[in-house]
Amino acid sequence: MQTLLNNSIGHLTPLRPIAVTGVADSGTIGAIEEFQRRLLHVDKPDGLVEPLGRTFAMLVKVGGKTTGVGEAVATTAAAVRITGVALPPPAQRVLTEILQAAGLTAAQVTSVARTPADQARIMYENIVSHGDKGVAFSYKLYGAGGDKVTKVYEKNMAKPRAEVIRLMEAKIKEIGPAKISRHISESHYVFDVAPSSITNKPAFVKAAKAHKAVTNVLQPPTDPAYHIEIPKSSPHLK
Secondary structure, three states, rough: OOHHHHHHHOOOOOOOOOOOOOOOOOHHHHHHHHHHHHOOOOOOOOOOOOOOHHHHHHHHHHOOOOOOOOOOOOOOHHHHHEEEEOOHHHHHHHHHHHHHHOOOOOEEEEEEOOHHHHHHHHHHHHHHHOHHHHHHHHHHOHHHHHHOOOOOHHOOOOOOOHHHHHHHHHHHHHOOOOHHHHHHHOOOOEEEOOOHHHHOOOHHHHHHHHHOOOOOOOOOOOHHHHHHHHHHOOOOOO
């Protein structure tokens, strides 16, 4: 916060830069209050910088060491909070490092490893949720193997939900799960992150693509979520 405040000093003239000590001393609190007063137009500033709060967001916007996509200064690992579906420890560490590099403090994981039954159900629900465009969406989302599973849905869509999913699962097993999705591959850590949980999407994508352990990143509209793939054999996993 002290670094961000110092980077914002042009908006706080005649205040001088404060010492970057990691301690919330009176000078730091005063600078935060002045920042809130001038840039957030708060009549009674409280001197607080809360994760994902208005003051934090404005500090990152104004004082972040930015690139073309607005990448903020890195956060600490202790500040990161990952919710949702539990990740294996190596994948948890990679996602934490991505969030740190992007200057973010929170993310929600919506999907990790899947069984063939899980994959069939998710493919079915994705198609149905997109209405008339669902089949076309599924063909675009998956490769040749996934197209064959989508074709099963297309041929049997009038049948009951459970029966269609069962037929799709059978096709996945016939083709080979790893040929459908890395989510059902034994060679990779694969997980999805909810876009709604990411407050700086360009910075998150940039950091994910830059991480040395990550080999593939998909994002909306190509994929409904931020889809991240990490080979388990990667030398960059700690």
